[in-house]
Amino acid sequence: MSLRNISIGDITEKVVISIGGSILIPGRDDGKYIGELAALLKELSLEVHISVVCGGGKTARYYATTGSEVGGSIHQQDLFGISATRMNAGLLDLALGYGNYPDIPETVEEAASRCEDGKIVVMGGTEPGHTTDGVAAMLARELKADRIVNATSVDAVYSNDPKAVPEAEKYSEISIRRLEELVYGEHGASRSGIFDPLGVEIAKEHGIDIFMVHGRDLKDLRSANLGHKIKGTVVRSH
Numbered sequence: 001m002s003l004r005n006i007s008i009g010d011i012t013e014k015v016v017i018s019i020g021g022s023i024l025i026p027g028r029d030d031g032k033y034i035g036e037l038a039a040l041l042k043e044l045s046l047e048v049h050i051s052v053v054c055g056g057g058k059t060a061r062y063y064a065t066t067g068s069e070v071g072g073s074i075h076q077q078d079l080f081g082i083s084a085t086r087m088n089a090g091l092l093d094l095a096l097g098y099g100n101y102p103d104i105p106e107t108v109e110e111a112a113s114r115c116e117d118g119k120i121v122v123m124g125g126t127e128p129g130h131t132t133d134g135v136a137a138m139l140a141r142e143l144k145a146d147r148i149v150n151a152t153s154v155d156a157v158y159s160n161d162p163k164a165v166p167e168a169e170k171y172s173e174i175s176i177r178r179l180e181e182l183v184y185g186e187h188g189a190s191r192s193g194i195f196d197p198l199g200v201e202i203a204k205e206h207g208i209d210i211f212m213v214h215g216r217d218l219k220d221l222r223s224a225n226l227g228h229k230i231k232g233t234v235v236r237s238h
């Protein structure tokens with residue numbers, strides 16, 4: 001069956017992937033990885049409807065740091081960050097064979113409207129003060145998606161920061177309430193780096209599950225997109 005014959009009406013499940021810049025452009029075989037990721041997403045798009053929000057990674061951090069050194073405000077650092085996320089989105093979009101860059105959707109509404117033709121829509125950030133995890137949750141809400149797949153550089157959610165606490169428990173499945181506790185912090189130990197707290201609130205309110213996987217583990221990423229059992233953590237929102 002050719003991709004051209006697939007219409008949105010044939011596919012019922014919708015997935016929004018939030019992929020960190022640390023996965024897309026760590027400087028380790030990035031082109032090879034992005035090509036393999038694009039091939040996987042095309043294959044998966046025969047079974048589930050996929051949209052992707054890309055993070056800014058080290059390009060965003062470089063411009064934020066250097067921008068700050070030359071007197072830039074937080075707002076200006078965010079604007080650099082958003083540009084970096086859109087460049088990363090452009091790379092994945094290119095690997096998917098579309099070549100939309102620099103015409104990358106700037107809002108979740110625009111991304112959602114471009115989903116209608118059955119393509120895999122790829123976007124970055126939207127406005128200062130947000131993160132791409134938050135944008136992914138907003139796009140999932142807009143699309144009424146079944147799940148968010150968070151493709152990060154950590155393989156799962158742990159009871160504590162595994163780097164600081166080696167005996168931390170690795171969770172295979174937790175409730176959205178438990179994730180909420182972790183990102184807002186128990187006893188003042190917030191771990192908002194796991195997933196943007198705004199995104200957690202949106203997922204909780206709209207019953208959207210979050211699958212946390214290591215983004216360079218394409219086998220686990222495939223399972224997460226299909227809603228199957230994963231090596232990472234499934235966060236249940238209902």
Ligand code: UTP
Pocket residue numbers: 019020021022023054055056057058060077078079080081082085124125126127128129130131132133135152
């Ligand atoms: P992210 O922090 O989302 O990218 O955006 P990342 O670091 O690659 O993501 P993770 O943590 O690995 O998932 C990079 C920067 O871009 C700005 C913020 O400054 C953010 O830190 N940004 C991004 C915005 O201001 N608004 C957005 O909608 C998205």
